[in-house]
Amino acid sequence: MILVSSCLAGLEVRYNGTHCLNEKIQKMIEKKQAVTICPELLGELLIPREPAEIIGGDGGDVLKRKAKVVTQSGQDVTEQFIKGAYEALRTAQELDATVVVLKENSPSCGSTMIYKGDFSGNKINGDGVTAALLRRNGIKVFSEENFEDFLKEM
Template identity: 45%
Template sequence: MIVVSACLIGIPCRYNGGHCRSSALVQHLRQTPFLALCPEVLGGLPIPRPPAEIVGGNGFDVLAGRARLINHQEQDVTDQFLQGAQRGLDLVRSLATSVCYLKSRSPSCGWSQPGDTNGVIGVWAALLVQAGYQVIPAEADGR
């Protein structure tokens, strides 16, 4: 069983109502059972929604209470991001899985290798890595 960011398989759950379909990932999943999740929707945020950014650090800093999620309407949506990340982790824990393909550069799903100063580490990705899961960043077609 593999866990994937829902937008990567074409589900229109992004902040702008769009998706980030990866044809290569969709092809890979044809032979593999998978569960597609969107932690921001799990946290109760609507589609569409104002985009949000981590202010004051990365996903690990949000988990530690040192950074916040602020959307483009200046609203603090940290609680929704944390709640969605926790619900996503709870669902992953209920599966026999260890690998999660998550959308790059997202404040929830983003994951980058140590030393990548331009990368984004999102809240859900940080929580999954902290819990011992392998997170593999994936990108949409054409990126």
């Protein structure tokens, strides 16, 4: 089983209540090859919600408590992001998922790039909190931008 970010399947769960539909991922859902997850909702964040970015590092640093996730107005939402990451891991383990496809640039789901942490729109190399935790636990993490490489291997 493959887990995919809910927003990539067309569910309106992003911080601003929108989605990022990827038609290939949507077809995987329709064929029952994948299941959707949203770590931010699993962490009990609401829709809509303020945009959030990681300050002081990336998702691995958040898990080590060396960085935090903060909303644009300055609210610390680190605990919600960590909780959502662990719930996503639990779901992956329950489903025996060894692969996830997550939304790039997200503070939860980014798998190669995340926003810089200053709300400037600039990005840096790094993992989101969920991507970092899943990788630590042996799960292959792809983004919507590179998951087709995985599909070629299937």
